[in-house]
Amino acid sequence: MKLFEKIMYPILILFLLMAIYVAKTNLQYFESEMAQEDGIFQWMIFYTLLFASLMCFYRASILKPFRGSVFAACLIVSGFVFLAFAMDEMSWGQRVFHFSSPHFFLSHNTKMQLNFHHLVVNGFHINNIIFTLSIKVIATLYFLVLPFFYPKLEKIKAFVNRFAIALPRYSQTGAYIALAGFVSFIPSELRYVIFEFGFYWILVLMMYNPLNDEVFSRKSLVR
Numbered sequence: 215m216k217l218f219e220k221i222m223y224p225i226l227i228l229f230l231l232m233a234i235y236v237a238k239t240n241l242q243y244f245e246s247e248m249a250q251e252d253g254i255f256q257w258m259i260f261y262t263l264l265f266a267s268l269m270c271f272y273r274a275s276i277l278k279p280f281r282g283s284v285f286a287a288c289l290i291v292s293g294f295v296f297l298a299f300a301m302d303e304m305s306w307g308q309r310v311f312h313f314s315s316p317h318f319f320l321s322h323n324t325k326m327q328l329n330f331h332h333l334v335v336n337g338f339h340i341n342n343i344i345f346t347l348s349i350k351v352i353a354t355l356y357f358l359v360l361p362f363f364y365p366k367l368e369k370i371k372a373f374v375n376r377f378a379i380a381l382p383r384y385s386q387t388g389a390y391i392a393l394a395g396f397v398s399f400i401p402s403e404l405r406y407v408i409f410e411f412g413f414y415w416i417l418v419l420m421m422y423n424p425l426n427d428e429v430f431s432r433k434s435l436v437r
Contacts, residue, residue, distance in 0.1 A: 219419050237405075252309055266418050358387070389416050
């Protein structure tokens with residue numbers, strides 16, 4: 215475990231314990247101040263996603279000469295995806311600059327805001343669809359299947375490394391299981407906000423020190 219992880223995991227646990235304590239002792243404050251939109255945890259989610267985005271862009275810039283254009287392009291795409299998620303958390307600046315939502319979002323967004331995670335189309339909640347698919351299908355493949363076969367099958371290893379896919383260590387998968395356990399103690403439907411905060415921070419730590427760290431580390435490069 216690297217120094218950054220040793221610092222961030224205890225900090226993450228402290229934030230989770232704080233959320234549990236406040237939710238159990240002052241549920242109204244937790245829901246109206248901490249977990250609501252524009253609350254402290256949503257802003258921390260924004261900065262976490264922004265940090266992940268910058269990490270991808272930085273790695274693309276320093277690793278392109280050694281890993282090639284495809285590797286760098288995949289990191290750049292990942293960076294823009296994280297940036298889009300970060301901006302969507304803040305409704306693309308709408309709640310900061312207070313501009314009006316387009317008609318489509320007024321009609322199809324449960325909060326009538328300019329974001330996609332509260333979008334409802336033909337009765338389907340986009341956020342639920344994305345998280346249902348990612349948790350039940352993609353997450354299973356990503357957190358359990360790929361790390362298992364990565365060291366065993368050269369074709370999978372070559373594919374993962376070529377397209378700059380950072381794989382989780384089993385310790386990080388365990389951190390997600392622990393996160394789900396922590397969040398279950400929060401007596402509020404807004405516990406999902408705390409889960410998202412923890413989810414993205416563990417994702418950042420996983421990207422920082424993945425199972426295939428040698429692909430992303432400058433120490434392994436021959437200059």
